[in-house]
Each structure stands twice: as structure tokens, then as C-alpha cells.
Amino acid sequence: xxxxxxxxxxxxxxxxxxxxxxxxxxxxxxxxxxxxxxxxxxxxxxxxxxxxxxxxxxxxxxxxxxxxxxxxxxxxxxxxxxxxxxxxxxxxxxxxxxxxxxxxxxxxxxxxxxxxxxxxxxxxxxxxxxxxxxxxxxxxxxxxxxxxxxxxxxxxxxxxxxxxxxxxxxxxxxxxxxxxxxxxxxxxxxxxxxxxxxxxxxxxxxxxxxxxxxxxxxxxxxxxxxxxxxxxxxxxxxxxxxxxxxxxxxxxxxxxxxxxxxxxxxxxxxxxxxxxxxxxxxxxxxxxxxxxxxxxxxxxxxxxxxxxxxxxxxxxxxxxxxxxxxxxxxxxxxxxxxxxxxxxxxxxxxxxxxxxxxxxxxxxxxxxxxxxxxxxxxxxxxxxxxxxxxxxxxxxxxxxxxxxxxxxxxxxxxxxxxxxxxxxxxxxxxxxxxxxxxxxxxxxxxxxxxxxxxxxxxxxxxxxxx
Numbered sequence: 001x002x003x004x005x006x007x008x009x010x011x012x013x014x015x016x017x018x019x020x021x022x023x024x025x026x027x028x029x030x031x032x033x034x035x036x037x038x039x040x041x042x043x044x045x046x047x048x049x050x051x052x053x054x055x056x057x058x059x060x061x062x063x064x065x066x067x068x069x070x071x072x073x074x075x076x077x078x079x080x081x082x083x084x085x086x087x088x089x090x091x092x093x094x095x096x097x098x099x100x101x102x103x104x105x106x107x108x109x110x111x112x113x114x115x116x117x118x119x120x121x122x123x124x125x126x127x128x129x130x131x132x133x134x135x136x137x138x139x140x141x142x143x144x145x146x147x148x149x150x151x152x153x154x155x156x157x158x159x160x161x162x163x164x165x166x167x168x169x170x171x172x173x174x175x176x177x178x179x180x181x182x183x184x185x186x187x188x189x190x191x192x193x194x195x196x197x198x199x200x201x202x203x204x205x206x207x208x209x210x211x212x213x214x215x216x217x218x219x220x221x222x223x224x225x226x227x228x229x230x231x232x233x234x235x236x237x238x239x240x241x242x243x244x245x246x247x248x249x250x251x252x253x254x255x256x257x258x259x260x261x262x263x264x265x266x267x268x269x270x271x272x273x274x275x276x277x278x279x280x281x282x283x284x285x286x287x288x289x290x291x292x293x294x295x296x297x298x299x300x301x302x303x304x305x306x307x308x309x310x311x312x313x314x315x316x317x318x319x320x321x322x323x324x325x326x327x328x329x330x331x332x333x334x335x336x337x338x339x340x341x342x343x344x345x346x347x348x349x350x351x352x353x354x355x356x357x358x359x360x361x362x363x364x365x366x367x368x369x370x371x372x373x374x375x376x377x378x379x380x381x382x383x384x385x386x387x388x389x390x391x392x393x394x395x396x397x398x399x400x401x402x403x404x405x406x407x408x409x410x411x412x413x414x415x416x417x418x419x420x421x422x423x424x425x426x427x428x429x430x431x432x433x434x435x436x437x438x439x440x441x442x443x444x445x446x447x448x449x450x451x452x453x454x455x456x457x458x459x460x461x462x463x464x465x466x
Contacts, residue, residue, distance in 0.1 A: 003075050003076065006075035006076060006136075006140065007072050007075040009075075009136050010071070010072060010075065010133060010136060011063065011072065013132045013133065013136065014062060014063065014066055014129060014132075014133075015059045015062075015063060017125070017128045017129050017132055018058055018059035018062040018063075018125075018129075019055060019058075019059055020128060021121065021124045021125040021128055021129075022054060022055060022058045022059070023046075023055070024120075024124050025103075025117070025120070025121045025124070026045065026046060026051055026054075027042065028116070028117055028120050028121075029045075029103070029106060029117060030042050030045045030046075032108060032113045032116060032117060033106045033108045033113065033117075034106075036109070054102065058098065061094070061097075061098070062094060065090055065093065065094045066090060067277060068274060068277050068278055068281070069086055069089075069090040069273075069274050069277075070086075070272060070273025070274040070275075070276065070277055071083075071086055071087075071090070071273075073273040073276070073277070074273065075140075076140060076144075078137050078140075080134065080137060080138075083130075083133060083134070083137060084130060087126065087129055087130045087133060088126060088130070091122065091125050091126040091129060092122065092126075094125070095118070095121050095122045095125055098121070099117075099118050099121070103117055103118070103121075144173050147173070149173075150173055150174065150175035151173055151174050151175065151212045151213055152174075152175050152177050152209070152210050152211050152212045152213070153169065153174045153175065153176055153177065153211070153212065153213045153214070153215050154176075154177055154178060154179075154180065154196075154202075154205065154206070154209065154211045154213075154214055154215070155169075155176055155178070155179045155180070155215045155216075155217060156179075156180045156182050156199070156214060156215070156216045156217070156229070156233070157179070157180075157181075157182045157216060157217035157218055157219055158179045158180070158181045158182070158188035158189065158190050158195055158219075159182075159187070159188065159189060159219025160189055160219060161217050161218070161219045161243070162179065162189060162190060162217050162219070163189040163190070165217060165243065166190075169215070174213075174215075176194075177209045177210065177211060178194055178195070178196035178205070178209065179194050179195050179196060180195075180196060180197055180198060180199060180201070180202065180205070181195060181197070181198050182199065182216075182218060182219065182229060183198060183199065196209075199229060199232060202232075202233075202236065203236075206236060206238075211238060212238070212239070213238060213239045213240070213241060214233055214236065214238050214239070214240045214241070215240075215241050215242075215243070215263070216229065216230070216233070216240065216241070216242040216243070217242075217243045218242070218243070223401040224397070224398065224401070226242070226401075227397050227401055227404050230242070230266060230324075230404055231324040231404065231407075234267065234323035234324035234325065234407060235323060235324060235325050237323070238267075239265060239267050239268070240265070240266050240267045241263040241264065241265050241266070242263070242264050242266055243263055243264075266404070266405070266408065267323065267408055268408060269405075269408045269409050269441060269444055270441075270442060270443070270444055271409070271444040271445070272445075275444070275445060275446050278446060279381065279446065279449065280381075282382075283375050283381050283382050284375070284376055284378075286375075286382060287372040287373070287375040287376040287382070288376055290369075290372045291372050291373065291376065294369065298369065298370075301332055301361070301366065301369075302332070304357055305332055305333055305357065305358075305361075308355050308356070308357035308358070309333075309336055309337065309355045309357075309358075310336075310337050311333055311336070311337030311338075312333060312337075313332065313333060314330055314331065314332065314333060314370060315330075315331045315332070315333040315334070315335070315367075316328050316329070316330055316331075317329055317331075317389070318389065318390070319387035319388060319389060319411070320387060320388060320389070320390055320393055320407070321379055321380065321387050321407070321410065321411050322379070322407065322409070322410045322411070323407055323408070324404075324407050326390070327374070327379040327380075327387075329371060329374060329380075329387060330370035330371055330373055330374060331367045331368060331370055331371065332361055332366065332367040332369065332370060333358065333367075334354055334355060334357075334358025334359070334361050334362050334367050335351075335353045335354055335355065335358060336353055336354075336355055339353035364460050364461075365414075365456070365459065365460050366460075368413055368414075371413045372413070375413065378410075379410070380410055380411050380412060380413060381409070381410040381411070381412045381413075382412060382413055382414070382449070382453065383412045383413075383414055383415065383448075383449040383452045383453060384409050384410050384411045384412030384415060384440075385406040385409065385411055385412065385415050385417065385437040385440065385441070386411060386412065386415050386417065386418060386437075387411035388430070392427060392430060395427045396427060396430060396431060396434065399427075399431055400431050400434055402438065403434060405438065405441055406434075406437055406438070406441060408441070409441065409444070414452060414453065414456040415436075415437055415440065415452065416436045416437060416439060416440040416448075416452055417433040417434070417436035417437040417440070418433075418456070419452055419455035419456055419459060420436050420455075421433040421436055440452075
């Protein structure tokens with residue numbers, strides 16, 4: 001199944017329908033208003049520069065709106081009920097916007113004509129858009145039902161659990177391209193021809209075979225081994241599903257039970273597709289504005305940091321981010337040079353390694369400002385769980401194995417854990433703070449993000465940072 005091709009179908013159809021609906025709207029506008037305002041023929045009105053401009057800009061507007069609605073995020077596996085609801089809500093918002101920005105400039109003889117124009121446009125835009133989308137979706141569903149379109153899955157695990165669930169997966173529309181021995185010590189139960197290799201062979205296998213999803217069916221009970229394997233799968237940027245029992249301590253996300261097979265999709269979260277798109281766009285927009293507007297302030301802080309103590313202006317350190325990918329976090333340096341020469345140490349209250357000016361920066365969270373660059377390049381978000389070093393993650397997952405869930409979202413400059421708990425001085429306190437970040441993960445929304453940002457602003461201005 002080609003996701004790009006399927007998405008292109010939706011985009012092209014939406015673009016064409018937007019043009020057709022705009023044309024039909026202008027025919028109505030002509031008969032109801034324009035012919036009484038000096039346009040003697042339909043041709044004259046349709047060639048009017050404002051109408052032609054709309055023929056170019058209106059479809060672009062609809063594409064942007066549909067993108068932010070999240071409709072294009074998942075071209076396959078669409079629910080027809082959700083598709084109906086998504087289309088209706090998005091079209092209603094778009095029609096209201098176009099009506100007040102464009103159509104309201106018309107001056108009809110009767111106020112009732114506004115109602116005619118509005119509801120005519122809403123009806124045409126909605127039914128034409130939904131009908132064409134429905135046909136594309138129905139075609140895809142029929143292809144899946146007839147086994148013409150299958151999801152190519154590479155199964156990691158080759159023990160007795162695989163033999164139990166292999167047939168069920170194939171009945172549900174999966175094409176098993178092969179198996180990878182997870183090296184659990186169990187005797188492989190699949191045929192030698194289907195056994196393609198070991199976890200270290202995954203980069204080669206994903207290049208050699210068409211794979212849409214990775215399905216992990218572990219044949220052992222060691223959560224530490226499972227998590228280690230999960231982290232190795234994140235960076236392939238493919239959906240990863242794992243079969244786990246509900247009483248497993250890793251069970252801290254929604255289980256998508258497919259005909260009795262408990263599969264947890266560990267590379268997704270509960271944030272709506274619309275929320276994800278809006279959040280990503282706002283992150284980059286706000287980061288760009290902050291970096292530009294605060295650049296003089298950045299220069300001032302850089303001079304103060306440099307003059308306060310010997311060493312570089314910025315503190316740069318490797319952290320683990322989205323889907324387990326390492327990245328370099330940026331901060332204004334708040335400690336004396338070579339303060340971490342003895343290894344990874346958490347900052348404590350009244351830490352002697354912190355410079356006097358660094359203490360001021362930490363109190364008002366000013367040292368975190370350079371991370372807006374990490375946000376701009378897509379490594380971080382404004383709001384999200386704080387990224388940690390691999391050294392501490394390895395300790396956390398021994399006591400709280402569900403920590404891996406936090407890597408399904410981009411780490412943030414601020415987080416629910418930071419505003420409600422603050423800095424953690426020990427691993428045990430990091431685990432206590434983890435409960436707030438898991439709460440955020442399970443209830444992600446734009447409203448919660450805004451709430452956290454407001455709390456953060458309060459913390460900054462009251463100087464309650466550590």
C-alpha cells in the first residue's frame with residue numbers, strides 16, 4: 001500500500017472539489033447579487049479579478065485547513081464515521097471563514113440572500129467533498145477486504161508465541177514478510193526460509209523488504225530486554241506494535257485488541273491528528289518569533305555568562321528524544337567549567353558547581369531559552385516530557401519500565417512534571433516526577449499545553465525555578 005499515492009488522491013480530489021464548489025458558489029452569487037451590481041453577464045463576473053483570485057487562493061485555503069484537521073495524516077484505515085464527522089466540522093469552519101471574509105462584502109437586496117448563499121455553499125462543499133472522499137476510502141477498504149492491499153509486517157520474535165498468533169495476523173490483513181529471531185533463547189518455531197535474521201540485521205532487512213509495520217511478539221518475560229529491543233526499533237520510523245498481557249507493568253497505553261489479539265501500538269499517542277499538526281506548526285512559529293525577538297537579550301546573556309566565569313557560553317549535552325533518538329540539547333551555561341568531569345550528576349539545591357549568575361538564570365529558567373533552537377529544527381517541542389540522559393533512563397526503566405512511552409512524543413522545554421514537581425535531584429525523585437509526565441502523555445491536548453505554558457510563565461516571572 002503506497003501511503004504517498006493514497007494521500008495524493010485525497011489532496012487532488014479535495015483541490016478539484018474546492019474549485020468546483022467555488023465556481024458553483026459564484027454562479028449563485030451572480031444570480032442573487034452580482035447581476036444587480038453592474039455585471040451584465042456571468043462571463044464578466046467570473047472573469048472579475050477578485051473571483052479569479054479566489055479560484056487560486058480558495059483551494060489553497062482548503063488544503064491548509066484540511067491539513068491542520070489531520071485528515072491527511074493517516075491515508076489508510078480510516079473510519080467512515082470519523083471521516084464524516086471530520087469533513088463536516090472542517091467544512092463548516094472553512095465555509096464560515098470564507099463567508100465572513102469574502103461573501104459578506106456582497107450587498108444583496110434582502111438579508112435572506114445571505115442565508116441562501118451560506119447554506120448553499122456549505123451543502124455543496126460538504127457533500128461534494130465527502131462523497132469523493134467516501135469513494136476513495138471505500139475503494140481502499142474493498143482492496144483490503146479482498147486481500148489485494150495488505151500491510152507488510154516484519155515480525156520480531158520466532159518462538160512459540162509467534163506460532164500461536166501468526167495465522168490470526170494474516171487473517172487480519174497482514175502479509176508477514178518474514179521473522180527476526182529476538183535472541184530470547186527460545187527455539188524458533190518458524191521455518192528456516194521465513195527466518196530472515198537477528199535484530200542487528202534490521203537495517204539491511206528493512207532496505208531489502210517492503211515493510212509497513214514492525215510487530216514485536218516477545219517470547220520472554222524480561223521487561224528490561226523488551227525495552228532494550230523497543231529502543232532499537234524506534235529510529236526506523238515505522239509503526240511498532242507489541243503483544244503484551246494487560247497485567248504486564250509495561251501496560252500504560254491504550255491496547256488495540258484486534259479480534260482478541262492484544263496489540264499495543266507503542267509509537268503513537270492519544271493526541272488527535274489535528275492537535276499534532278497544530279502543535280507542530282505553533283511550535284516552529286513561536287520558536288522562530290522568540291529567537292528573532294529575543295536575539296538582543298540572548299547576546300546580553302551570552303556576554304554575562306562569558307564574563308561571569310571561564311568557559312563556553314552554551315552548555316551542550318546529549319539527551320534522548322523523540323522515538324529514542326539522541327540529540328544535543330542547548331542551554332546557557334550555569335556551572336563552572338568542567339563541572340561534569342566526574343560523570344553524570346544531577347543538580348542539587350545550592351549546588352556549589354553553579355555560578356552566582358547561573359543560579360539567577362536557573363531561578364528564572366532563562367538558561368533554557370536556547371532550546372527554542374531545538375524546537376525550531378524539530379528535535380523538541382514547547383511542551384512535552386523533559387528529555388533525560390541515557391545514563392538516567394537506564395536506571396529509571398528498571399523501576400518504571402513504562403518510561404519508554406514518553407519517547408512517543410517530542411520532549412519539551414517545559415512539562416507538566418516541571419511545573420507541578422520541579423527539578424529532580426535523585427533517580428527516585430525523577431520517577432516521582434514521571435507520574436506527572438505520564439499523566440500528560442495520557443491526556444495530551446492543546447488545552448493542556450496552553451495550561452502548562454501559563455504555569456511556566458508564572459514560574460518564570462515569580463522566580464520559582466531551582
